[in-house]
Amino acid sequence: MALRIPLSWMKDFVDVDLSASELAERLTVAGMEVEKIHTIGGDWAPDLIKVGKVLSVSAHPDADRLCLVSVDHGASAPLTVVTGAPNLVSLIGKPLPTLKVALALVGAEVIDGHATDGRKIKLKPAKLRGVPSEGMVCSEYELGLSQEHEGILFLPDDAPVGAPLAQVLGDTVLEFDIKGGFAHLQSVFGIARETGAITRKALNKNKIMLSAPPAGQADPGFVKLEITDPALCRRYMAMRLEGVKVGPSPFWMQQRLTRAGMRPINVVVDITNYVMLELGQPLHAFDLDKLKGSKKGEPPLIRVRRATPGETITTLDGVERKLEDHMLLITDGGGPVAVAGVMGGQESEVDASTTRVLLESANFEFLNNRRTSQALKLRTEASDRFGRNLEPELCQTAIHRAAGLLVEWAGATLHPVVGDVYPAPQTRPAISLSGAFIRRVLGVEVPQKEAQALLTSLEFSCQPTDPDTLAVTPPPHRQDVNRPADLVEEIARLTGYDRLPPTLIRDALPPQRRSKMLDGTEGVRDILTGCGLDEIITYSIVSLEDERRLYPEDQGFDPQVYLSVRNPLSAERAHLRRRLLTEGLNTLRTNLRFTKRLALFEVGAVFLKVQGETLPKEHKRLSVLLTGPRNPAHWHGGGTQEPFEFFDAKGVAEALLNALEIPQPQWERGDDPAYHPGRSARVMVNGQVLGQLGELHPRVVESFGLPMQPVAALEFDLEALVESWREDKKMDGLSIHPPVLEDLAFVVDEALPAHQVAKLIAQTGGSLLKEVVLFDHYKHEKLGVGKKSLAYALTYQAPDRTLTDQEVAKVRGKIIQRLEKDLGAVLRG
Amino acid sequence: MLPNLSSLKTDALSQLEQIQSPDDLPVWYRAWLGRKGHLTEALRGLGGLSAEDRPKAGQQVNQLKEELEQAFQARQEAVKNLALAASLAGGALDITLPGRPLQGGHLHITTRTLRKIRQIFGEMGFQVYEAPEVETDETNFGLLNIPPYHPARDMWDTFWVDDGVVLRTHTSPGQIRCMREYHPQPIRVILPGKCYRYEAITPRSEHQFFQVEGLAIGRNITMTDLIGTMREFTLKMYGESRRLRLRGSYFPFTEPSIEIDMDCMICQGKGCRVCKHTGWLEVGGAGMVHPVVLENGGYDPGEWTGFAFGMGVERPAMLHHGIEDIRYFYSNDLRFLHQF
Numbered sequence A: 001m002a003l004r005i006p007l008s009w010m011k012d013f014v015d016v017d018l019s020a021s022e023l024a025e026r027l028t029v030a031g032m033e034v035e036k037i038h039t040i041g042g043d044w045a046p047d048l049i050k051v052g053k054v055l056s057v058s059a060h061p062d063a064d065r066l067c068l069v070s071v072d073h074g075a076s077a078p079l080t081v082v083t084g085a086p087n088l089v090s091l092i093g094k095p096l097p098t099l100k101v102a103l104a105l106v107g108a109e110v111i112d113g114h115a116t117d118g119r120k121i122k123l124k125p126a127k128l129r130g131v132p133s134e135g136m137v138c139s140e141y142e143l144g145l146s147q148e149h150e151g152i153l154f155l156p157d158d159a160p161v162g163a164p165l166a167q168v169l170g171d172t173v174l175e176f177d178i179k180g181g182f183a184h185l186q187s188v189f190g191i192a193r194e195t196g197a198i199t200r201k202a203l204n205k206n207k208i209m210l211s212a213p214p215a216g217q218a219d220p221g222f223v224k225l226e227i228t229d230p231a232l233c234r235r236y237m238a239m240r241l242e243g244v245k246v247g248p249s250p251f252w253m254q255q256r257l258t259r260a261g262m263r264p265i266n267v268v269v270d271i272t273n274y275v276m277l278e279l280g281q282p283l284h285a286f287d288l289d290k291l292k293g294s295k296k297g298e299p300p301l302i303r304v305r306r307a308t309p310g311e312t313i314t315t316l317d318g319v320e321r322k323l324e325d326h327m328l329l330i331t332d333g334g335g336p337v338a339v340a341g342v343m344g345g346q347e348s349e350v351d352a353s354t355t356r357v358l359l360e361s362a363n364f365e366f367l368n369n370r371r372t373s374q375a376l377k378l379r380t381e382a383s384d385r386f387g388r389n390l391e392p393e394l395c396q397t398a399i400h401r402a403a404g405l406l407v408e409w410a411g412a413t414l415h416p417v418v419g420d421v422y423p424a425p426q427t428r429p430a431i432s433l434s435g436a437f438i439r440r441v442l443g444v445e446v447p448q449k450e451a452q453a454l455l456t457s458l459e460f461s462c463q464p465t466d467p468d469t470l471a472v473t474p475p476p477h478r479q480d481v482n483r484p485a486d487l488v489e490e491i492a493r494l495t496g497y498d499r500l501p502p503t504l505i506r507d508a509l510p511p512q513r514r515s516k517m518l519d520g521t522e523g524v525r526d527i528l529t530g531c532g533l534d535e536i537i538t539y540s541i542v543s544l545e546d547e548r549r550l551y552p553e554d555q556g557f558d559p560q561v562y563l564s565v566r567n568p569l570s571a572e573r574a575h576l577r578r579r580l581l582t583e584g585l586n587t588l589r590t591n592l593r594f595t596k597r598l599a600l601f602e603v604g605a606v607f608l609k610v611q612g613e614t615l616p617k618e619h620k621r622l623s624v625l626l627t628g629p630r631n632p633a634h635w636h637g638g639g640t641q642e643p644f645e646f647f648d649a650k651g652v653a654e655a656l657l658n659a660l661e662i663p664q665p666q667w668e669r670g671d672d673p674a675y676h677p678g679r680s681a682r683v684m685v686n687g688q689v690l691g692q693l694g695e696l697h698p699r700v701v702e703s704f705g706l707p708m709q710p711v712a713a714l715e716f717d718l719e720a721l722v723e724s725w726r727e728d729k730k731m732d733g734l735s736i737h738p739p740v741l742e743d744l745a746f747v748v749d750e751a752l753p754a755h756q757v758a759k760l761i762a763q764t765g766g767s768l769l770k771e772v773v774l775f776d777h778y779k780h781e782k783l784g785v786g787k788k789s790l791a792y793a794l795t796y797q798a799p800d801r802t803l804t805d806q807e808v809a810k811v812r813g814k815i816i817q818r819l820e821k822d823l824g825a826v827l828r829g
Numbered sequence B: 001m002l003p004n005l006s007s008l009k010t011d012a013l014s015q016l017e018q019i020q021s022p023d024d025l026p027v028w029y030r031a032w033l034g035r036k037g038h039l040t041e042a043l044r045g046l047g048g049l050s051a052e053d054r055p056k057a058g059q060q061v062n063q064l065k066e067e068l069e070q071a072f073q074a075r076q077e078a079v080k081n082l083a084l085a086a087s088l089a090g091g092a093l094d095i096t097l098p099g100r101p102l103q104g105g106h107l108h109i110t111t112r113t114l115r116k117i118r119q120i121f122g123e124m125g126f127q128v129y130e131a132p133e134v135e136t137d138e139t140n141f142g143l144l145n146i147p148p149y150h151p152a153r154d155m156w157d158t159f160w161v162d163d164g165v166v167l168r169t170h171t172s173p174g175q176i177r178c179m180r181e182y183h184p185q186p187i188r189v190i191l192p193g194k195c196y197r198y199e200a201i202t203p204r205s206e207h208q209f210f211q212v213e214g215l216a217i218g219r220n221i222t223m224t225d226l227i228g229t230m231r232e233f234t235l236k237m238y239g240e241s242r243r244l245r246l247r248g249s250y251f252p253f254t255e256p257s258i259e260i261d262m263d264c265m266i267c268q269g270k271g272c273r274v275c276k277h278t279g280w281l282e283v284g285g286a287g288m289v290h291p292v293v294l295e296n297g298g299y300d301p302g303e304w305t306g307f308a309f310g311m312g313v314e315r316p317a318m319l320h321h322g323i324e325d326i327r328y329f330y331s332n333d334l335r336f337l338h339q340f
Helices: A020-029 A165-169 A188-199 A251-260 A267-279 A366-375 A381-386 A394-409 A435-442 A448-457 A484-495 A516-530 A544-548 A581-591 A646-659 A698-703 A718-724 A754-768 A805-823 B005-018 B024-033 B038-048 B053-090 B109-123 B151-155 B173-182 B223-238 B291-296 B314-321
Strands: A003-006 A033-040 A049-059 A067-072 A079-083 A100-105 A109-111 A120-122 A126-128 A131-133 A135-137 A171-177 A224-227 A233-242 A283-287 A301-306 A312-314 A320-322 A328-332 A335-339 A357-364 A413-421 A431-434 A461-466 A469-473 A541-543 A573-576 A598-608 A617-627 A666-669 A675-685 A688-696 A711-717 A740-749 A769-778 A787-796 B134-136 B160-162 B165-167 B187-196 B208-218 B244-251 B254-263 B280-289 B305-312
Touching: A003 A188, A003 A251, A020 A033, A020 A171, A020 A188, A020 B244, A049 A165, A067 A135, A079 A100, A079 A131, A079 A135, A171 A251, A188 A267, A188 A448, A224 A233, A224 A413, A233 A301, A233 A394, A251 A267, A267 A283, A267 A381, A267 A394, A283 A335, A283 A394, A301 A357, A312 A335, A328 A357, A328 A366, A357 A366, A357 A394, A366 A381, A394 A413, A431 A435, A431 A484, A435 A448, A435 A484, A435 B223, A448 A461, A448 A469, A448 A484, A484 B244, A484 B254, A516 A598, A516 A617, A516 A646, A516 A718, A541 A544, A541 A581, A544 A573, A544 A581, A581 A598, A581 A617, A581 A711, A617 A646, A617 A718, A646 A675, A646 A688, A646 A711, A688 A698, A688 A718, A711 A718, A740 A754, A740 A805, A754 A769, A754 A787, A754 A805, A787 A805, B005 B024, B005 B038, B005 B053, B024 B038, B024 B053, B038 B053, B109 B187, B109 B208, B109 B223, B109 B314, B173 B187, B173 B208, B173 B291, B208 B223, B208 B280, B223 B244, B223 B254, B223 B280, B223 B305, B223 B314, B244 B280, B254 B305, B280 B291, B305 B314
Parallel strands: A224 A301
Antiparallel strands: A003 A171, A033 A171, A049 A067, A049 A100, A067 A079, A100 A135, A109 A120, A126 A131, A233 A357, A233 A413, A283 A357, A301 A328, A312 A320, A328 A335, A431 A469, A461 A469, A541 A573, A598 A617, A617 A711, A666 A675, A675 A688, A688 A711, A740 A787, A769 A787, B134 B165, B160 B165, B187 B208, B208 B305, B244 B254, B254 B280, B280 B305
16 A cells, blocks of 8 residues: 655655655655655646635526536626536525635646546536536536536635635645655655655654543543553553444545545544554544443443454455454453454444444554455455554544544533553664674774764664764654664655765685586586577466477376466466476477477476475476477578487587586487477486487377477586586697598398497507597498498598508508497499 | 792681680680691691792791681780680679578577676676575575564565475575675675566566676675766766766665666666666665575674675666566567567
8 A cells, every 4th residue: 555645745744845855855865755746736826726605696597407606706896607517507596605625717727537548638618508618617627637527616614715725725745655664654744754864854743642532520430441462452541432423534634535545435534544644643533432341330441452263244344254362352241343453343333324323443553463464365454554563552543533623523522531552562672782893894984973963863862872872762653763774764765865875895705616517507508508599588487388398298207396486477387397398399489489490498397396405405407308400590591491309419518518628428219208209319428317308299299289390309417517517627638640531331130229339449440540420321222121321431541641552451451350249231233 | 849838827816806715715726836736837838948038938937827826825815814704704702692691599698698697796896696596485585584474575476386395586585695605705696587476577677587686795894885886887888978976775685775776878867767767776675685584694794794685687687778678588589689
C-alpha cells in the first residue's frame, strides 16, 4: 500500500518552504523515496475555475430536471448556469442555505462528466433547452477529485467567493516507496517529523497534543479489560463516547482521506482512519451496545486472548474466517469481536444507528500480527501498520486525538474514563556512541556537537559522557534503533551521503584464490562460441511433463527424485530441472518458427535430491543442441543442405576435449533412452563418465513438437570436464626433416570399430609414424558382403634425419602384416 | 637460291602481330623458327649460294632469326599481358554479394554483462565466490537479520521448495557462506548468480534473474571505501561522465544502508520514461555489513567492519542496449540473442 502524504496536511505540523520537488528530493536522499508527486488542481486555470456562491436556484421554464442557478463569483454581476445536478434541482423553491460551489467559466478545461475515461473538454457557451448557460458548476469527478459525479461539489462555507479554486482545494500529494518495516514513517506526522529534521524546522505538535481528557465523574465500570497474553498485546486502551451522530464526515476530512488514498465512509470510521493516517496508530470503533458482558446485565468484557482451535469470526468484509491458535483476538462475553490489529468483526460494527462507541487504541506484537495477516491472507491498513512494530506510547496520543475529533465532528460526549491496560511500559537503555565508532564505520570525523544536533533533531536524547562519547536514548517511536550502527545511519543520512568523500580500500588485498571451475566454465563458453554455437540461458523451474518427455515410455523416469516448488507461478511449471535438455528443446521449438538452423549450448545447474540432506546437489552441466542444416544458407551454396547429425555432436565434443587438452577419451555405445540407440555414445575419461551425446530418439523429437529431423545433442558433466582439464601439457619437438606422406586403404569387416584400426596402425607404426588420419570410409558391394574400406593418410617423420624409402617401407610392411593378422584387414591395391 | 629475306621478315612479323591467343604462339614459332620452319629452310638454301655470298647471307639470316626471336619474346609478353588484362576485365565480382559466413557463436547477453562486471571488480581485487541457488530459509533470511515474519521479508517474494528451503531470492546468502568459509581472513569477493522471485512475468519483472553481490570485510573498511568502490564501478561500467547520487535506504543486512543512483544515461538526467522522469537510474543497493550479520559470519564486529553491495545484471544490459522487455533474456529468441 503506497503511502500518500498530502502536503497541506503535513503543514499542520511543520512549515515547508521548499517546492514540492525540492522537498521530494531531500526526503528521497534521506531514505524516504518519493516515487511520485501528484498535483491536485494544478490544471485548474485560476481565472476560469473559481469559488462561487449560489444566490438563487429557480426552475427551468421547459425542463423539470434542470434548474437555473445564479452564481456570484466576485464579478460585478452574477452568472446564470443551467444544471441538472440533483442536489441543486431538489432545492428549487426551498429556503437556500449558504452554498459555495466550484464554478467553471467558459474556456475552462474540466473532465467530461459524460465520459468515463477521464478525458477533458473545454467549456463553450451553450444553451440548455433554450436557456443560455454561462458556465458550469462542477462535480468532484469533473474536477478530477474523485469518481463522484452525481451531485455537484459544495465547498466549505468559508471559501472566499471569487478566489481561484486551486487556492481553496489545491494540494500536492507525495507518494512514497519506503523500504523496510518502519512504523514511524507510516504517517503524516512521521513524515513531518523527518521533514522538520531535514529542513531544520521545529515541529508543531499543538494539534495532536491534546491535554488529557477533562477530569469528570469516574465510571470505572463501563467496560472490563483483560489481556491474557501480554507478550502479544503490550497495551490496550479504551474510551467510551456517547451521543454519537453517525453521518458523513466534514468536507476537509473527506478531502484529506481521499488524497491519502482512503474512501470516506462515515464520521466515526473516517475519524479512526484519519488518526491512523495522521499518527500511524490504527484505532477501532466498536458499537458499545453490541458488545456483551460475561453475564447479562454486566458491562462489556473485553478480553484480548489467543484463538482457540476451531474458533471462527465473520470479519467486516463479510468473510467467515477460521482462526488458528497463534492468532490474537479481541473478544467480548460472547466470543471474538475482532482479529486483533487486522480487522474487526461484523457483529460489533458501527452503523447508522450507533450512538455509543467504544474506541480502542491498542498495541499488538508485530511478528504475530504479520503471521496472522499472512495466514488469513488479509492485509489491511491496520495490519500494515501494526506489522511494522508500533510503539505502545502512541496509543495514548492517538486515542486522545480521535476522541477530540469525535467530540468536535460527531457530536459525541466524551466519558472521561479511559481504560488502560499497560502491563510493562518500555524502558529503553541508552546507547553509547563514540566518535571513534562513527569514524570507523563512515571513514570521516563527525564532531560530537554535530552528531548531537542531528540526533536531537530526530527526538533522540543525547548526554555527552566524555569528550568522544554520547549516551543516546532513542525516542519511543524509534523501535528500529537499538545499537550504535543504527545511530550512525541516522547521522549519515541526515548529513547526506553525498558529503562523504569516495576512497578506495586501504586494507591489504586478502588472500587470492583461483577458481578452476570458473576459469574452466568460461573457457568452455569461449570454445563453444568459437565453434559457432550460441549460448542460451533457460528457466530452472520447468514442467515435469516436459522432463518426462526425455524418457520415452517412462524408461528410467521417476517423479519422486524431482524437487518441486510449493508455490509455483503456474501449476505446469513447478519442478526444478534435472536435465538442461528440457528447456533447450523447448527453445529449439520456439526458434524453429523463425529459423531452420540452430546450434545452441547452455551451461547451468541441475538440482538433484540428496537423501538425508536439506539442500539438493547443484550439479553444473553443459548441454549442446544442433538441428537443421549443418551449413548456414548462403548464396554461394558451397555446401550441402545436409543436417546436423551424430558426428557434429561428436565433433563438438572432440573440439572441447582437444581445447581442454583432455587426453585419450574412451567412446562407448550409449544407452540413454532419450537418444537414438544406434546413434549415441558415452564418453569416458580415466574411467569417469564425462557425458553422452548423439542424435535424440525420434520419439523425444516428436514429443517436444519438433519437426521430424535429426536433433543432435550433448550432455556433459561440466564439473568432471573442467576437473579433467590439463593445464600442464609439454611441447612436442618440431622436426626440420621432411615428412613422408602416404595413403593406405584397408578392407575390413563392417562391424569392426574404426578406432581399433587406427589405434593398431598407430601402435605398430611406432615413433616414426607421426600421424594417422582417416580420410575415407566407404562401403560397396564390390568390396564383398559385410565389408568396408577405411583409408588412412599416414605421416612418417623422424626428429633427427630424413627418412629413407627403405625405412618407410619397413614400417609400412609391419603395419600391413599386423592389420592382416590381428584384424583380417586386406590392403586395397 | 636465297628467299627474299625482307618479304620473309614482313610476313613473319605481320603474322606475329595478328596473334592474340597464347595458344597460337607456338604455332607461329614452329612455322617460322622451328626445325622445319621458314627460317631453317632459308638457312638450308644457303648451300646453293656461292662461297663468297654465303657468309653474308648467313649473317643476314641469323640476324633475321635474332630479330624474329626478339619479336616473338615481345609478342609473347604482349599476348600474356593481353590475356591478363582480359582476365582482369572479366574477373570482376559483384562485390556487393555477402561474404562467406564464418560461423562464430554468440555468448548470452547476460554472460557478456557478467564478464564485464567481473572484470571491473576483478581489477579492484574482488574475486568470484559462488553459492547455491537453493538455500535454507536460515541462510537466505535468518542469518541476514531477517527473522520469520519480519516486515523486511516483504521485500522478497519467495519460492518455497520445502519447509525451511527456498530458491534464493538474492545473492546475499552467499555472504554468510563466504564469511563462514573464509573467516578469520579478510574478504574481497563478488558473488554473481541466478536468483528467483515469486513475481509475475511481465516486461519489467522476471521470476528468474541474475544478481551480483559484493562483500569486503577487513579491519579498516569504511563507508567512504564503499562509496569509492561503487563510484569506480559505475564510471567504468557506464562511462566516465556519469554523476552519482547516494541516498539513504534500508536493507536488513546492512547498517547504514544506501542506494547508489546515477544520472540517467538515456536523457542525461533531464527526465525520461526510462528513469520515470526522475533523471536518476538505480545502480544498486549497498551498505556497511550489519553487526549481526558479521557475527553470524564468524567475525567480531568489535574488530571487523565490512561493506556489501548488490546489483541486477539484466537492468544495466537493458539500459546499455535499449532493451525494453526483460522477458527477452530467458525466452532465448535467437533473433534477440544474435544481436549481441
